[in-house]
Amino acid sequence: MKSYWRDYLGLIGVSGSIVALDQWTKALVRENIPLGGTWLPESLGWLSPYARIVHWYNSGAAFGMFQEGGLIFTVLAFLVVGAIIYYYPQTERGDWSIRLALGMQMGGALGNLIDRLTLGKVTDFVSVGTFPVFNVADSSISVGVAVLLLGVWMMERKQKRAEAEGGSGAGLETEPGLDEGDAEGG
Secondary structure (H helix, E strand, O other): OHHHHHHHHHHHHHHHHHHHHHHHHHHHHHHHOOOOOEEOOHHHHHHOOOEEEEEEEEOOOHHHOOOOOHHHHHHHHHHHHHHHHHHHHHOOOOOHHHHHHHHHHHHHHHHHHHHHHHHOOEEEEEEEOOOOOEOHHHHHHHHHHHHHHHHHHHHHHHHHHHHHHOOOOOOOOOOOOOOHHHHOOO
16 A cells, blocks of 8 residues: 555655646736736846746636636646546656656646636746746646656667667567577578
């Protein structure tokens, strides 16, 4: 039983940290910047056309896409969180990239889900250039997908390298009862 709970410690740690940071930053924005308002320290005023903190709401998906799809994204977030909780203990303990990616994606999904359930919309506040306004949860989901893709790519490279080092018979399946010489036709 201890092993079972230990499997979830990394997931809870990563996703919990992201949810805490996401909710804290959103609360700061809601309390200190009026809706539609902008903030940037005076010393960084030259950055204003390129980056700023704003107070904005989003009822759609990440980066302002699919507005008015709040119910769909609420249900989708529950499904994603459930799938991650189910799949996480099935990943290899040593596969840190996939475990980190799942934690980031779950943290991001939960961060925005909390907003949807409590406010009916998601607080966004990071504005960079003409890119849609986003938040910590959106960033966590996006970076989590990138980490997942990178982890899968690294794992595939490692497997291909191991197969290449294993010789010409690597990856050749044999039927039960046959030795390798019989399977290769010799």
